[in-house]
Amino acid sequence: MTxxxxxxxxxxxxxxxxIAWAAARERVAGEVVLVDPDPGSGASRVAGGMLAxxxxxxxxxxxxxxxxxxSLARWPAFADAVAxxxxxxxxxxxxxxxQVALDAADVADLDRVAEHLRAWxxxxxxxxxxxxRRLEPSLGPAVRAGLxxxxxxxxxxxxxxxxxTAAGRRRGVVVERRRVERVLDDGARVTGVALAPAGSSGSxxxxxxxxxxxxxxxxxxxAAGAWSAALHPVLADRVRPVKGEILRVRARRSSLPPPxxxxxxxVSGRPVYAVPRxxxxxVVGATQYEAGFDPDVLVGGVRDLVADVERVLPxxxxxxxxxxxxxxxxxxxxxxxxxxxxGPAGLVAATGHGRNGMLLVAVTVDAVTAVLRGExxxxxxxxxxxxxx
Numbered sequence: 001m002t003x004x005x006x007x008x009x010x011x012x013x014x015x016x017x018x019i020a021w022a023a024a025r026e027r028v029a030g031e032v033v034l035v036d037p038d039p040g041s042g043a044s045r046v047a048g049g050m051l052a053x054x055x056x057x058x059x060x061x062x063x064x065x066x067x068x069x070x071s072l073a074r075w076p077a078f079a080d081a082v083a084x085x086x087x088x089x090x091x092x093x094x095x096x097x098x099q100v101a102l103d104a105a106d107v108a109d110l111d112r113v114a115e116h117l118r119a120w121x122x123x124x125x126x127x128x129x130x131x132x133r134r135l136e137p138s139l140g141p142a143v144r145a146g147l148x149x150x151x152x153x154x155x156x157x158x159x160x161x162x163x164x165t166a167a168g169r170r171r172g173v174v175v176e177r178r179r180v181e182r183v184l185d186d187g188a189r190v191t192g193v194a195l196a197p198a199g200s201s202g203s204x205x206x207x208x209x210x211x212x213x214x215x216x217x218x219x220x221x222x223a224a225g226a227w228s229a230a231l232h233p234v235l236a237d238r239v240r241p242v243k244g245e246i247l248r249v250r251a252r253r254s255s256l257p258p259p260x261x262x263x264x265x266x267v268s269g270r271p272v273y274a275v276p277r278x279x280x281x282x283v284v285g286a287t288q289y290e291a292g293f294d295p296d297v298l299v300g301g302v303r304d305l306v307a308d309v310e311r312v313l314p315x316x317x318x319x320x321x322x323x324x325x326x327x328x329x330x331x332x333x334x335x336x337x338x339x340x341x342x343g344p345a346g347l348v349a350a351t352g353h354g355r356n357g358m359l360l361v362a363v364t365v366d367a368v369t370a371v372l373r374g375e376x377x378x379x380x381x382x383x384x385x386x387x388x389x
Contacts, residue, residue, distance in 0.1 A: 005030030007372065008193055008217040010180045010231060012039035014047075014157065014361050015350050016223030017164040018082070022365045024104050024171035025085070028372040033215065034168065035193065040161040043225055043357060046246055046327035048275045048283045049160075051153035051359045055097045055121050060187055063383040064335050065120065068356055070380040071363035075153055078362040082160070085167035091156025093276065097262040098127075098136055100146040102311060106266035107145045114147055116366035124149055137257045143265075154262050154275050155358060181212065183220050183232040191343035216379045219346040221368060226293070226328035228351035234343030239352045241293055241328035244286040245301040246307040247309075248323040249316060256315030259284050267308040274309055274316075282316070286308050288329075288355070297324045329354050339367045340377045342386035348372065349386035369376040 007029035009020040009367055013036075020034040050056070053068025079092045101110040117124050125148040132146030133139045139146075168175075179196040196214050222228050226241035251258050258280055264273045275283045287301040302324055310317055332338065332352040337360060342349045350368050353360050367381040 006217040007032050007219045008215060009034045009221045009223055010036070010183070010193060011042075011224035011228075011351075012036035012175070013042050013044035013223065013225055014160060014358060015044075015165065015225075015353065015364055016221070017161065017180070018078075018361050018365045019221055019223055019350055019368050020173045021082070021085070021164055021168040021171055022369050023372055024168065024173045026369060026373070027217065028369065031174060032172070033176055033217070034389050035176045035178060035180050035195070035215065037177055039165065039175060039177070041241070043244075043329055044157055044161055044328040045326045046244070047157040047358050048246065048273055048285045049091075049155045049157040049358050050097070050262055050264075050273065050275055051155060051291045052097050052149070052262065052264070053152075053356075053359060054124065055099045055147070055149045055152055056359070059206055061335060062120065064356070067336065067363060067380060067384060068359050072151070072153065073270035074362035074366060076156075078365065079155070082163050082167050085170050086163035087299045088166060089159065090163045091159030091278075093154040093156075095154075095261045095276070096148065096150040096380045097152035097264060098146050098148055098259075099264040100132055100139065100142055100143045100312060101266050102142045103268065106269065109266060110145055110147060123151060132190060136261060136263065138256055138259045138313050138315055139263070140312060144312050152262065156277055157358060160358075170275065176215065180224070180231060183222065183347060184231075185212065185232075185344040185347070190218065190347050193220060193339070219348065219372065221348045221350055221372075223350040223359075223364060225351060226330040228330060228349070232343060232347060234347070235338070235349065235351070238329045238338060239332060240286060240290070242331040242354065243291040243326060244288050244295060244329055245297050245305065245324065245326045246283055246327075247305055248319060249282050249284060249303065249319040250322050251319055255318045259313065263312060265308070265312045267311055267386075270304065270308055272305065272308040272312065274313060281322070282319070284316075293328060295326055297326045329357065336384040337364065338386035339364060339381050339384045340371045340386045
């Protein structure tokens with residue numbers, strides 16, 4: 001096999017794993033190698049799993065909304081294809097979202113969001129506090145208003161990661177558990193990736209010294225999330241880490257049952273969400289702030305999440321706290337990802353998804369697979385072209 005037959009995908013989160021699986025499934029390369037020192041351990045493992053372009057939308061971010069809506073439309077078919085190859089479900093939930101507000105300022109913001117969504121032709125239903133509590137009885141009396149967004153979906157992120165691993169294995173994806181230091185090129189096109197020595201620590205972009213090796217390839221997809229900027233100069237300063245903390249909680253036998261829908265809220269201007277999982281579990285998130293690659297879960301972050309979600313769902317105080325975790329979303333200046341060809345020939349970006357990583361997996365797979373086949377980016381993905389200025 002020559003180097004011309006090999007595709008390397010850097011990063012085994014949901015985006016990278018899905019691209020590797022799809023590339024192998026569609027045979028866009030003779031060999032697909034997925035490189036990550038600890039597959040499935042990054043932001044994808046910590047994600048809430050909301051597939052919610054409508055309830056995530058903000059005025060002025062129409063391109064973000066439209067890209068998310070295009071991906072949401074692809075999600076059921078994408079989930080079915082992964083599940084079929086994996087032989088296991090991906091944990092797709094179809095109950096929808098309720099977005100709620102507690103004080104007058106947050107109600108006003110909710111009404112502005114609803115107005116913009118209706119102007120964009122999106123289906124939302126404005127509800128009184130009493131009506132939204134009838135819809136989800138676990139909501140507390142402080143909830144003053146809500147929006148019902150029935151078309152939003154959610155996914156169990158960890159079930160998805162497991163299914164993508166199994167699906168990729170079935171399609172022949174080779175997994176290399178090494179850290180990529182940088183993408184290599186000869187000035188005109190990529191030639192492969194430099195791998196750190198086995199067992200080395202450090203971040204992408206740092207040179208690990210002797211003992212490393214080169215994995216040759218003529219096409220490389222960078223899907224390394226917040227670490228992508230360090231892998232090639234053309235991506236430098238275009239992706240940055242945005243820290244987020246989440247909680248995973250579980251209803252006990254004596255607890256009130258959790259909501260059946262995803263609940264999003266604004267509490268004194270701070271966003272908080274609770275996403276259902278099987279077994280009476282909820283993922284509660286998420287803080288968001290610029291802190292570089294600081295991996296610690298802070299007491300203040302946990303305090304704020306607990307205080308805010310308890311105002312929305314008072315019964316959660318009796319739940320068991322199973323996990324706290326922090327991760328780094330890959331942020332960009334315009335909140336759109338970087339998709340497609342960029343820099344030297346053969347370099348393809350699939351990064352910068354920010355808070356919408358899980359949502360945008362489906363459209364990212366289609367966009368990157370098209371590029372790998374030698375086709376242009378699909379029209380709906382063009383605002384997110386990696387080569388944009």
